[in-house]
Amino acid sequence: MKVEERIKDTFIKNLSEHLDEERREQDQSLYMMRNARSVEELMELKCSIMSSIVSSIPLGYHNCYFCIKFGAHGSLLRCSRCSYGKIHGMCSCGDSDYKKMKSAKLAIKEAIRSYHRPNSDKYEDDKHSILP
Numbered sequence: 001m002k003v004e005e006r007i008k009d010t011f012i013k014n015l016s017e018h019l020d021e022e023r024r025e026q027d028q029s030l031y032m033m034r035n036a037r038s039v040e041e042l043m044e045l046k047c048s049i050m051s052s053i054v055s056s057i058p059l060g061y062h063n064c065y066f067c068i069k070f071g072a073h074g075s076l077l078r079c080s081r082c083s084y085g086k087i088h089g090m091c092s093c094g095d096s097d098y099k100k101m102k103s104a105k106l107a108i109k110e111a112i113r114s115y116h117r118p119n120s121d122k123y124e125d126d127k128h129s130i131l132p
Contacts (some may be wrong), residue, residue: 003084007069014062034077042117050112057105059098 061067066084089096
C-alpha cells in the first residue's frame with residue numbers, strides 16, 4: 001500500500017503533538033521532584049511520569065493512519081472499509097488488536113496506581129544506603 005502524503009503529514013503532526021504534550025507533563029514532574037521533601041512525594045511524582053509514559057502510547061483515531069484516511073472517528077460504516085480492521089479486527093470489536101492494546105494500556109496504568117498509593121504509603125527511614 002502506497003502512503004498518501006497528505007495523510008502521512010497529518011498522522012505525523014498529530015503524533016508529534018501527542019508526544020510533545022506527554023513530554024511536557026513528564027518534564028513538569030521531573031522539575032517538581034527537585035523540590036520534593038519526602039520519599040512519598042518523589043514516588044508520587046515518579047508514578048506520574050510512569051503514567052504519562054503509558055499515556056504516550058499513541059492509540060486513538062488522531063494517531064491512526066487509517067482513521068485519518070477514512071475520517072472514521074468511530075463510524076462503523078467508515079471502519080468497515082478500513083484495511084487495518086480487515087487484518088486486525090475492527091477497533092470497536094472486543095477481540096481486535098486495538099482493544100487488546102487499549103486493555104493492556106489500562107492494566108499498566110492500574111498497576112502503576114498500585115505501585116505507590118499517595119495517601120496511604122508511608123515509608124520508614126532506612127538507616128542503610130548503598131550510596132555514600
